[in-house]
Amino acid sequence: MTTSALAVPAFRRLWIAGLVSDAGDWLMFIALPLVVLELTGSALGTSFAFLLELAPAVLLAPVAGRVADRVPRRLVMLVAMLAQAGSLLPLLAVHDRSDLPLLYGVIVAHATLAAFFEPAKNAMLPALVGPDRVVSANALAGLNNDLGRIVGGPLGGVLLAVAGLGGVVLADVATYLVAAVLVATLPRGSVSRTAGTPGPARGGLLGVLADPASRAPIVVAFAAAVAQGLFVLLFVFFVTDVLGGAAADVGVLRGVQAIGAIAAGVVLGVLGARLDIFRLTITGSVVFALLTALTWNLSFLTHTIAVYAVLFAVVGAPGVLMGAGLTSLLQRASRDDRRGSAFAAFGLTQATGQALGLLAGGLLQGAVGTLPLLEVQAASYAVAATLALILLRKTGRPAANPASARGGVAGNLPALRRAGRPVPEVEDSRHHDPEPLPAGEADARRVQDDVDQGGERQEDDAEQREDPRVEGRVDERRPGDPDDEQAEPGKDPGEQREQTAHGRPPVDSRT
Numbered sequence: 001m002t003t004s005a006l007a008v009p010a011f012r013r014l015w016i017a018g019l020v021s022d023a024g025d026w027l028m029f030i031a032l033p034l035v036v037l038e039l040t041g042s043a044l045g046t047s048f049a050f051l052l053e054l055a056p057a058v059l060l061a062p063v064a065g066r067v068a069d070r071v072p073r074r075l076v077m078l079v080a081m082l083a084q085a086g087s088l089l090p091l092l093a094v095h096d097r098s099d100l101p102l103l104y105g106v107i108v109a110h111a112t113l114a115a116f117f118e119p120a121k122n123a124m125l126p127a128l129v130g131p132d133r134v135v136s137a138n139a140l141a142g143l144n145n146d147l148g149r150i151v152g153g154p155l156g157g158v159l160l161a162v163a164g165l166g167g168v169v170l171a172d173v174a175t176y177l178v179a180a181v182l183v184a185t186l187p188r189g190s191v192s193r194t195a196g197t198p199g200p201a202r203g204g205l206l207g208v209l210a211d212p213a214s215r216a217p218i219v220v221a222f223a224a225a226v227a228q229g230l231f232v233l234l235f236v237f238f239v240t241d242v243l244g245g246a247a248a249d250v251g252v253l254r255g256v257q258a259i260g261a262i263a264a265g266v267v268l269g270v271l272g273a274r275l276d277i278f279r280l281t282i283t284g285s286v287v288f289a290l291l292t293a294l295t296w297n298l299s300f301l302t303h304t305i306a307v308y309a310v311l312f313a314v315v316g317a318p319g320v321l322m323g324a325g326l327t328s329l330l331q332r333a334s335r336d337d338r339r340g341s342a343f344a345a346f347g348l349t350q351a352t353g354q355a356l357g358l359l360a361g362g363l364l365q366g367a368v369g370t371l372p373l374l375e376v377q378a379a380s381y382a383v384a385a386t387l388a389l390i391l392l393r394k395t396g397r398p399a400a401n402p403a404s405a406r407g408g409v410a411g412n413l414p415a416l417r418r419a420g421r422p423v424p425e426v427e428d429s430r431h432h433d434p435e436p437l438p439a440g441e442a443d444a445r446r447v448q449d450d451v452d453q454g455g456e457r458q459e460d461d462a463e464q465r466e467d468p469r470v471e472g473r474v475d476e477r478r479p480g481d482p483d484d485e486q487a488e489p490g491k492d493p494g495e496q497r498e499q500t501a502h503g504r505p506p507v508d509s510r511t
Contacts, residue, residue, distance in 0.1 A: 004270050005129045005137035010186050017182035018144040024175025026152025031160045031168040039097045054351040056112040061348035064116045068340025073120040074186045080117035085176035091169045123339035126331050136269050138324040143265030146258040205345045213333035216391035217326040220384050222349040227380035229357020237370040243303045253312050260316030277328050284321025285385035291315045293378040
């Protein structure tokens with residue numbers, strides 16, 4: 001069985017929809033800041049636009065989580081994508097500085113709809129691909145962003161120069177409509193109301209944050225988001241002021257990050273089900289922090305752009321490991337009817353962390369300087385890695401395949417079938433590890449399975465001996481089966497067979 005989520009037809013359609021949509025988003029991501037900068041003439045106006053984009057994920061997280069938990073997620077995604085397409089149309093009327101309020105309004109509307117779309121999508125993935133392919137699905141979903149950057153980034157600049165903002169808007173609207181058609185083909189599903197499954201018992205964001213297993217990846221993501229906010233603002237200053245690079249060098253170093261990210265995304269997309277999520281997340285967090293610190297401090301030795309091109313290309317890989325790992329851990333830690341709230345909380349903390357990083361960088365860069373703030377940024381990633389080591393280990397490592405973990409219903413299906421017992425419907429395990437059986441109970445279960453197998457074998461043998469149609473039957477039983485044993489002197493053969501069936505072979509007094 002292939003371990004890639006692309007083996008699931010429904011996920012393939014969702015993945016293609018995400019790729020088309022992300023390419024369109026990068027068209028707008030490149031064009032809008034340039035338009036804002038042209039209309040305002042200041043970097044402050046561009047920073048304000050970035051902050052507006054983060055606000056809805058913070059303010060609407062409780063509502064978005066409830067919607068994703070109570071409304072079919074395919075419907076939430078479909079409505080959000082169609083509404084996003086429509087929300088871009090007012091940009092066709094933006095021509096000069098007086099239209100800035102309209103432009104800012106579009107940014108807020110677009111981000112508001114994304115605040116509903118993302119929790120629904122992340123909550124849907126485990127049910128769409130199954131627990132074994134969750135890491136693969138998350139890595140491939142993240143891969144879309146990097147592939148979309150490669151396609152949409154350059155195309156956005158070209159379209160803006162050739163067709164203006166209107167051409168970019170129409171192209172982005174078209175990508176949303178294509179993606180919505182693909183999302184409409186996904187299986188219809190209803191939100192599970194199964195009780196008694198692992199995960200936070202309370203609903204809403206407070207219930208998610210009260211559960212240690214759900215809270216751990218969210219806290220780690222918050223520390224990393226603060227560092228990301230600092231990076232977004234300080235990266236340009238690092239290249240131009242510290243390294244002495246040109247504007248073209250900024251674009252090159254920003255673009256090569258996709259190389260490592262794409263490579264890691266492809267590997268995880270193919271092999272994700274075979275990898276340990278816990279180790280994946282820890283490795284990504286630690287390596288990302290180390291490479292970040294190396295990159296900034298290497299500037300004391302060299303300013304050669306080619307060296308930093310290699311570092312920025314490599315650093316994309318551990319970033320994907322960390323991101324896919326945290327997302328997968330949160331999916332496994334939260335039960336299905338609370339997963340929408342879990343990812344709304346995830347988005348809230350990421351947006352809050354990035355906003356804090358952006359504000360801190362903007363307020364302190366002039367007074368403190370670029371490199372000292374970048375050291376703080378590297379320290380934030382080190383804090384994230386430390387929290388991952390402590391919190392994720394403390395909450396416990398999830399099994400690679402919860403469905404086959406020993407002691408769960410699915411793990412005992414073979415024994416149930418051998419014993420001829422009714423096989424219950426296996427409900428979604430919510431991607432948590434079942435609690436291990438006590439040693440005594442585990443031993444008793446193994447003995448009982450042996451009894452069931454021995455008794456079933458004796459019944460089959462008796463039926464064959466009593467069947468008059470079986471003539472000249474060749475006895476193909478393996479040596480050591482109960483009926484092949486010779487009776488001990490002075491002992492009833494039936495009693496001897498009964499002992500053998502209970503896993504206690506008779507003592508051979510002939511030796």
